[in-house]
Amino acid sequence: MADRVTMGDVARRAGVSTKTVSNVLRGAPGASAATRQRVLEAVAALDYRLNPSASALRSGRRGSITLAIPTLQQPLYAALAEELMRAADDTAVILELTSGEAEREQEILAGSWARRSDAAVLVPRGLDPASWPIAERAQLKAPLAIIADSGPPDVPRVTCPPEAQVELVAAHLLTLGRRRIAVVGSSSRADRWTEACARGLRAAGLRVDTEAVVRVDAPDGLLGGVEAVARLMHVGTGVDAIVCHNDALAAGAVSALRRRGARVPQDVAVVGRGDTESAVFATPT
Known part of the structure; x- marks a missing residue:
């Protein structure tokens, strides 16, 4: 040879x-x-x-970027991975699935990816980035960005403020004549959206009872939406609209409502978040 x-x-x-x-x-x-x-x-x-x-x-460069996400089953995360790969062009993108486990997300925040990548993007679900100790952040030399509704002020963060989203949702629901609203989100410590959404809807004059704010342990799939509807029906909230943290939860909620004989959106309107392809081509959209 x-x-x-x-x-x-x-x-x-x-x-x-x-x-x-x-x-x-x-x-x-x-x-x-x-x-x-x-x-x-x-x-x-x-x-x-x-x-x-x-x-x-x-x-000293590896020519790659690590993208740490909870799962690929959530269409929004898959779309994010595709967009990052397209933007990275010739730079390799290494996917790391954290399953939303706080320990694994903590490892990312501590720089476990720095041995194989030049930079990292983290989408936290199990860990609240705002609680990440300053001492640990100071030790991380390579660039890290997070996609979250909250986080440390010295870490680059990409977000769409919940308040801006809720204003759109509230105006839409008021136009439809809906008044009793349920909010479905994640039970994760990193989730700030659910409470911000409920608070914003109430401020707009809509009724959001405490028992109508449902946090599920599986927020990345349809089953979470099915679970939320079952819990809402069990406590008898009588809501006429459900606002979901993402499109997957919304799709599960629509399916569960229809199986129970409810008409969507005539009886109960369902709002998703993410504008994924599955939501665009769903019936109703």
């Missing part, structure tokens, strides 16, 4: 230093057009292939 061609072999054939070869292959400025041509001809002649692992060791 022939020995693997090295950058030194390319340098000797082109009559330049290995540093010059590295600069040319990285696209760095400085080499003349003639020198670049000799290097590229040597690369082609020797069929030289860059060793990504060795390159990462030299540069």
Whole structure:
């Protein structure tokens, strides 16, 4: 078996230093057009292939981004992964599924991904990022961003403020003539949306009873919506609209309501969150 061609072999054939070869292959400025041509001809002649692992060791960069999400069963998370991969272009995206477990999310916040990636994006569900100790954040050198409704002020965060969403929802429900509303969200410590939604709807003049605020342990799938409807029916809230934390919960709620003979949206209106493809093509949308 022939020995693997090295950058030194390319340098000797082109009559330049290995540093010059590295600069040319990285696209760095400085080499003349003639020198670049000799290097590229040597690369082609020797069929030289860059060793990504060795390159990462030299540069300190891994060429990848870690995306830590609870699950891929939630369409919103799958859509997020696709958009990040598209935006990253040639940069690899490593998916890490946390299952919404606080311990695994804590590991991400502490930088467990830094050994394999240059940056990370975390969508927390089991852990409240606002409680992340400042001392631990100070030790993390590589860039980390979170997608959450709340978080430490010194960590980059992407969010859509719940208050802005609730204003739209409240106006829509008032237009429909709905008055008694249920809110379905997550039982996670990281969830700030559910209470903010209930508070905002009440401020808009809608009735949201305490027993009509339902937090489920499985907020990423249809079963959570089915569970929420069962609990609402059990306590007899008599709501005429249900506002859900995401589209998957909304789809489960619609299915459960129909099985119980309720008409959607005539008897009970259901609002989702996320604008996923499944919601756009659902009936009703």
